[in-house]
């Protein structure tokens with residue numbers, strides 16, 4: 453094991469003195485990134501995609517997950533597969549389109565073709581290939597070692613011996629369920645998603661995604677704007693329920709849940725949407741309460757949630773729903789992929805509001821994402837001073853008696869403890 457992994461000082465927790473420190477080398481060191489690839493991205497369950505993206509038989513999409521090129525598809529019988537997108541012949545990526553519907557895949561280089569269940573399907577004349585190619589499996593597309601799903605969210609794992617997805621997700625399943633329960637007809641990815649690059653270490657975005665502490669300092673423009681256009685409802689509207697707080701979901705996953713002031717197309721109306729939407733939203737809310745009872749129905753309608761599923765999946769159920777993953781290509785560079793999720797049978801006008809909300813706050817040109825990007829890249833630049841100032845402080849809330857607050861940093865400590873454990877090779 454390389455010395456960087458055995459160095460106990462990358463993450464330091466001193467509960468007595470209420471101090472939690474992370475070495476800035478964790479954000480800057482190439483050897484750390486290589487160890488993360490081996491210990492985290494090669495071994496954790498990673499988000500692949502949503503069932504709705506391959507809704508019909510023979511639908512496919514291609515995606516880069518955990519540094520690999522993958523095909524995520526449905527075969528002719530509707531079974532879901534994840535293949536490594538590399539030709540068993542000489543390596544070319546077999547599927548080069550982003551998405552489509554096909555009865556077979558054909559490699560453009562020498563023409564080997566495959567059924568959508570991955571089987572080699574070329575018919576070369578006798579003398580070209582033997583039985584190992586026809587039926588022996590050596591010419592089939594390789595499956596990703598593990599593929600499992602929870603409520604239409606599909607994950608892959610490159611470690612054949614990993615625990616089940618269900619065990620891995622632990623307490624996060626409850627919060628995926630809350631999102632999946634927004635609509636009786638199910639949820640769907642809207643459009644094709646967005647991709648952008650941030651010049652910062654990937655763990656800065658993991659932290660930022662569940663960090664309520666930065667909300668007002670960084671996003672004050674957004675809140676001022678909402679106030680101006682009448683899109684803020686300061687009454688909590690949540691009756692006597694209180695789901696607020698931060699929850700450690702196990703295995704490095706964490707969520708913050710809170711009564712939020714913005715409109716939520718699932719069932720929280722704000723004045724700027726107009727009186728005509730008020731009744732539509734009231735009916736949605738009544739439907740949730742009928743399906744789930746007063747407490748859970750109100751929780752789904754009114755509360756917002758920011759969840760991080762270790763290592764790199766964010767599901768933010770706020771003024772819209774975003775699913776985000778991010779993958780490092782260097783210690784100071786990551787590619788972010790983001791999608792909007794909405795109700796499958798959503799009212800046309802509410803869908804418009806949802807997408808507007810999404811772009812307005814969560815989109816790469818919205819009020820939040822560029823500000824967050826600036827904050828993250830700013831931290832990364834600050835790490836140039838790491839020889840003199842070598843540690844991040846993630847101690848907020850440690851002396852608190854009672855449950856952690858949303859804007860404490862316990863949720864980040866959950867992430868870092870898991871990171872530290874996996875980097876030490878213990879998990």
Ligand code: FES
Pocket residue numbers: 539540541542543544559560561562563564
């Ligand atoms: Fe695919 Fe040759 S590399 S057919």
Ligand code: FE
Pocket residue numbers: 660666667670671820824
């Ligand atoms: Fe932010």
